[in-house]
Amino acid sequence: MAERHPREDEAARYILGELTPSEQREFEAELAQSVELRALVQELEEGVETLARAVPQRPPPPQTWAPIEQAIAAIEQEKVVPAFWVNWWRSGWAVAAACLLGWAGYALWMPRSKSETQIASPTAVPNPISPAPASTTTEGQPPSVGPDLISAALASSAAANANRELNGLRWQIATLQTQLQELTQTLSEQQTALTDPGRLKFFPTGSNSPGTTANTLSPGVQRALFYAMAQELGWMPNAASVETLNSLQNVFTTNLHGVDFVYLPVPANARLAQAVAATSGADAVNTAMGTTIQPSGEIPGFFPNNGKLVMAFDSTTVPRGRVLSFYYNSLGYEPILLGDTVATENPMIVSLPTASFGPGGEISVTASLGFMGTNTLGRFFLQTPSLGRP
Amino acid sequence: METAEHQIIQFPGAPETKKAQLTQAASEDLRLLKLIAAGDQSAMAALYQHRGTLLYSLLLRMLGDEMEAQEVTQDTFVQIWRRAVTYDPARSAPLAWMLLIGRGLAVDRLRARGRRQAHHATYEAEVASLEFEWVSRSRQVEQDELATVCASALNRLPEAQAQALQLAFLRGWTHEEIARSRNEPLGTIKARIRRGLLALRQILKEYQNG
Numbered sequence: 001m002a003e004r005h006p007r008e009d010e011a012a013r014y015i016l017g018e019l020t021p022s023e024q025r026e027f028e029a030e031l032a033q034s035v036e037l038r039a040l041v042q043e044l045e046e047g048v049e050t051l052a053r054a055v056p057q058r059p060p061p062p063q064t065w066a067p068i069e070q071a072i073a074a075i076e077q078e079k080v081v082p083a084f085w086v087n088w089w090r091s092g093w094a095v096a097a098a099c100l101l102g103w104a105g106y107a108l109w110m111p112r113s114k115s116e117t118q119i120a121s122p123t124a125v126p127n128p129i130s131p132a133p134a135s136t137t138t139e140g141q142p143p144s145v146g147p148d149l150i151s152a153a154l155a156s157s158a159a160a161n162a163n164r165e166l167n168g169l170r171w172q173i174a175t176l177q178t179q180l181q182e183l184t185q186t187l188s189e190q191q192t193a194l195t196d197p198g199r200l201k202f203f204p205t206g207s208n209s210p211g212t213t214a215n216t217l218s219p220g221v222q223r224a225l226f227y228a229m230a231q232e233l234g235w236m237p238n239a240a241s242v243e244t245l246n247s248l249q250n251v252f253t254t255n256l257h258g259v260d261f262v263y264l265p266v267p268a269n270a271r272l273a274q275a276v277a278a279t280s281g282a283d284a285v286n287t288a289m290g291t292t293i294q295p296s297g298e299i300p301g302f303f304p305n306n307g308k309l310v311m312a313f314d315s316t317t318v319p320r321g322r323v324l325s326f327y328y329n330s331l332g333y334e335p336i337l338l339g340d341t342v343a344t345e346n347p348m349i350v351s352l353p354t355a356s357f358g359p360g361g362e363i364s365v366t367a368s369l370g371f372m373g374t375n376t377l378g379r380f381f382l383q384t385p386s387l388g389r390p
Numbered sequence: 391m392e393t394a395e396h397q398i399i400q401f402p403g404a405p406e407t408k409k410a411q412l413t414q415a416a417s418e419d420l421r422l423l424k425l426i427a428a429g430d431q432s433a434m435a436a437l438y439q440h441r442g443t444l445l446y447s448l449l450l451r452m453l454g455d456e457m458e459a460q461e462v463t464q465d466t467f468v469q470i471w472r473r474a475v476t477y478d479p480a481r482s483a484p485l486a487w488m489l490l491i492g493r494g495l496a497v498d499r500l501r502a503r504g505r506r507q508a509h510h511a512t513y514e515a516e517v518a519s520l521e522f523e524w525v526s527r528s529r530q531v532e533q534d535e536l537a538t539v540c541a542s543a544l545n546r547l548p549e550a551q552a553q554a555l556q557l558a559f560l561r562g563w564t565h566e567e568i569a570r571s572r573n574e575p576l577g578t579i580k581a582r583i584r585r586g587l588l589a590l591r592q593i594l595k596e597y598q599n600g
Contacts, residue, residue: 044584
């Protein structure tokens with residue numbers, strides 16, 4: 001380093017992931033401009049390599065590799081999902097186009113068939129096979145082709161048309177069958193992908209159609225979701241209601257990057273039901289404070305189209321007492337803690353500002369209980385919007 | 391296509407220099423990352439063989455728990471698989487890129503364990519635990535030459551510099567937290583860590599050249 005760069009003191013903080021998103025953007029803008037700063041960052045990274053090599057070396061236990069291999073296989077399968085939506089639209093439109101073509105072909109073919117039937121009718125015109133009377137020709141008119149030839153030509157043309165249309169319809173049927181197979185295949189691929197745990201999922205809250213299995217969202221989460229939707233769609237007097245609700249949130253909440261944590265108070269009758277459940281046995285408390293989280297892999301949420309990601313939680317997804325943390329993970333950098341809070345018995349809405357991060361990173365959601373361990377509940381990949389923007 | 395600086399020309403029978411060994415290892419990292427970006431799962435297995443020990447050792451040192459280090463090693467390789475397509479060799483050396491992914495995930499775990507208070511007593515306790523772990527783990531393993539050189543490089547740094555580096559890199563303390571706990575200006579800590587990393591890098595260069 002021949003020359004001291006004014007931002008060099010920030011370089012180590014940059015590679016250790018300590019800069020805030022805005023500081024990071026500013027630093028990277030400088031980095032793009034300055035050869036000296038880039039050289040310094042590379043030299044500091046070489047220092048990091050030395051520091052890592054100074055650690056006593058121990059090989060990982062033999063069982064470490066197998067889960068990596070499995071996870072990679074699952075990721076590769078996951079890649080089918082964006083392709084599913086593309087294929088779905090492509091296939092859907094192709095099916096619609098094929099139907100339209102089929103209908104148009106049918107619409108054109110039917111009237112012609114009818115008119116041909118009328119032409120062929122012995123009551124309307126002379127039989128094309130029988131000779132026509134000679135008086136049908138007059139002087140001064142150009143000589144006409146003989147009626148037998150016309151009839152033969154008409155019959156031949158009609159047969160050719162019918163064959164052509166028949167072939168066209170057969171082709172359309174074959175196309176429709178192929179499209180149906182593709183749709184069935186992509187549907188089964190989608191269903192397989194949805195069974196993958198640890199993925200953020202977006203899905204309807206239930207179905208009214210008979211014979212289908214209703215989704216297992218708890219009433220608390222549904223309430224939180226509907227509230228959040230109303231809030232984001234501007235159906236609620238947002239300032240006052242958020243203030244009122246935020247005043248109820250617990251004191252252990254940290255908001256670093258504009259994350260809103262809104263706790264919904266449990267209605268009086270629900271409190272009564274919980275009190276009854278708690279006094280009826282210790283199980284209720286043990287479940288709530290259980291040391292193991294069994295993530296359902298289903299974090300309900302939606303994009304209100306204002307750059308936010310809104311999610312809803314309750315004790316079925318995060319037991320009471322767990323620290324629920326939200327991170328932004330970006331290429332090669334330390335995850336940025338966006339905010340965290342301690343889960344209570346109340347349903348909760350979390351609104352994350354994702355627009356400022358742009359594509360190329362991921363939002364991860366973790367739940368932990370101090371030294372008892374941490375679970376990753378879900379990840380949302382910002383570079384694959386088709387996963388999250390249904 | 392590899393650039394000229396990544397190509398190593400060696401005559402048959404010529405002894406490999408330390409620099410050539412390290413450069414060759416870096417070229418192998420780069421080659422494997424390119425294959426991984428193209429979806430080659432066997433390249434991932436090769437990368438794990440090549441760098442698994444280094445990453446696991448670092449994560450074990452950071453987390454102090456074998457099970458957790460194993461989990462974060464797995465997470466790190468999965469992240470490498472996911473992000474390999476966006477890796478830019480012009481911005482980072484491949485090993486540094488992978489190490490910083492692993493370190494980021496480990497720091498995430500450390501933070502999830504609980505909030506620390508950045509005061510002098512915590513600083514002292516953390517430094518003492520680092521020294522204790524260093525001594526106890528160093529006794530358990532035979533170090534190779536490069537690891538020994540790097541460890542001695544760290545020992546040759548002034549005490550405050552080595553402590554600040556280890557707290558920042560291995561324990562995930564921020565520059566602000568170190569400054570607050572030592573009651574020193576933030577600028578001093580920034581310069582200390584930066585100079586410490588540059589000094590370590592210089593010692594590695596000297597080893598390579600000599």
